[in-house]
Amino acid sequence: MKTETKRPESITIIGAGPAGLGAAWRLLELGFDNFRIYEKAPFAGGLSSSFLDPKGFTWDVGGHVLFSHYEYFDRLMDSLLGEAWVNHERESWIWIANRFVPYPFQYNIGRLPEELVDECLRGLEEVQQGGKEKPAHFKEWILIGFGEGIARVFMLPYNFKVWACPPEEMSYNWIGERVAEVDLARLRSNIENRRDDISWGPNSTFRFPRHGGTGEIWRRLADRIG
DSSP states (O other), X not given: OOOOOOOOSOEEEEOOSHHHHHHHHHHHHTTOOOEEEEOSSSSSOGGGOEEEOTTSOEEESSOOOXXXXXXXXXXXXXXXXXXXXXXXXXXXXXXXXXXXXXSSGGGOGGGSOHHHHHHHHHHXXXXXXXXXXXXXXXXXXXXXXXXXXXXXXXXXXXXXXXXXXXXXXXXXXXXXXXXXXXXXXXXXXXXXXXXXXXXXXXXXXEEEESSSOTHHHXXXXXXXXX
């Protein structure tokens, strides 16, 4: 005798941000429509919403771009906005030593003053000649991976500014694709040929809604969910 799975009376989703809307969308895909979404704001999108100011300018609540490589997610984004995307190539610059250096810093140190180039290269050569130790925290991960020079000149002050937390109090396991480890031969070639190397990383290209800011994505998904 087949036992039927009893469906819950109702499913409650708190918040109509991307996570809440994503949960609702997946429930619909699985055949469940017995849910309610509760949102305190009069609009969808949460921390990824956008709004118009009195002069007609669109502002995003946070800085969000899409550089997903997850096929399921990308298909949904394509279905929501169709051709209403603008594709961009990332262009990021770091102001340091009274000049701009392209991101990622560790592959473009050739733009630094000669004494800083030498310091960064020496530190990198030392750590790459030695054996790899297991770091205890994020600061050690930086020192082991990039050497004293790059750590002192950029990595340590930059990461303290970004995270507002001493790197020795942070783990390193979250880093993943966020930080480019250095191929020394490639870096030397960049310096020798005075070549900028900006193509690294999962977000070297990204896309953004043509109109309505990031919030347009979540407005459309909310409308589709109903």
